[in-house]
Amino acid sequence: MVKLVVGLGNPGPEYLFTRHNVGFMVVDLLAQQWGVKLKKRGFSSLYALAPQGVYLVKPQTYMNTSGKAAMNLISQGFLPQEMLVIHDDIDLPLGTVRIKAQGGTGGHKGLQSIVSEIGTEEFPRVRIGVGRPVGREHNHQAIIDFLLSPFEPHEEEALLKALRLAAQGVETVLRKGLDNAMNLINK
Numbered sequence: 001m002v003k004l005v006v007g008l009g010n011p012g013p014e015y016l017f018t019r020h021n022v023g024f025m026v027v028d029l030l031a032q033q034w035g036v037k038l039k040k041r042g043f044s045s046l047y048a049l050a051p052q053g054v055y056l057v058k059p060q061t062y063m064n065t066s067g068k069a070a071m072n073l074i075s076q077g078f079l080p081q082e083m084l085v086i087h088d089d090i091d092l093p094l095g096t097v098r099i100k101a102q103g104g105t106g107g108h109k110g111l112q113s114i115v116s117e118i119g120t121e122e123f124p125r126v127r128i129g130v131g132r133p134v135g136r137e138h139n140h141q142a143i144i145d146f147l148l149s150p151f152e153p154h155e156e157e158a159l160l161k162a163l164r165l166a167a168q169g170v171e172t173v174l175r176k177g178l179d180n181a182m183n184l185i186n187k
Helices: 019-034 063-074 109-118 140-147 153-176 178-185
Strands: 004-007 040-042 045-049 055-059 083-089 097-100 125-129
Touching: 004 019, 004 063, 019 055, 019 083, 019 125, 019 140, 019 153, 045 063, 055 063, 063 083, 063 109, 083 109, 083 153, 097 153, 097 178, 125 153, 153 178
Parallel strands: 004 055, 004 083, 083 125
Antiparallel strands: 040 045, 045 055, 097 125
8 A cells, every 4th residue: 555655856946847857746736636735844855644644755855866765754664665656757758657566767866766775676656758858869968958858838738648647647546556557547
């Protein structure tokens, strides 16, 4: 049973609408829908306890050190399997959402940090596709610049659709379990 919904991103206004912050965006959307404010500080995060009994969490450690916040949360008595991590994924096209029960990091620095800190890959994830930079799909620096860039106006419709779908996926995980959410979202 999921007790922590952790959206990955970077704190600060300069990162607010960047591709790397879609995890934060989904947590913000859920907080709005559930009528809670993410204003409590602790565990290297901003968080709120939602009426569903689940914690909405935005680590404030920056993406590449997200594991510090995850470990701070796990050390409060939560199991890794009770933490649903929401993150961007360059290997999925923009607007695509997938839910996984567990798995590797795919080179994602935030996931690598979490796995390194908590010592396991066995935690569920919601992956939100942001695509790769066209013509520079395998250029490391171009990918970093792309992830830290804001969405283009023509991408906003696909982004909003993906954020809503990811939020629906989280709610389905909480109400009906991970398998039902994967069946609904991954089709």
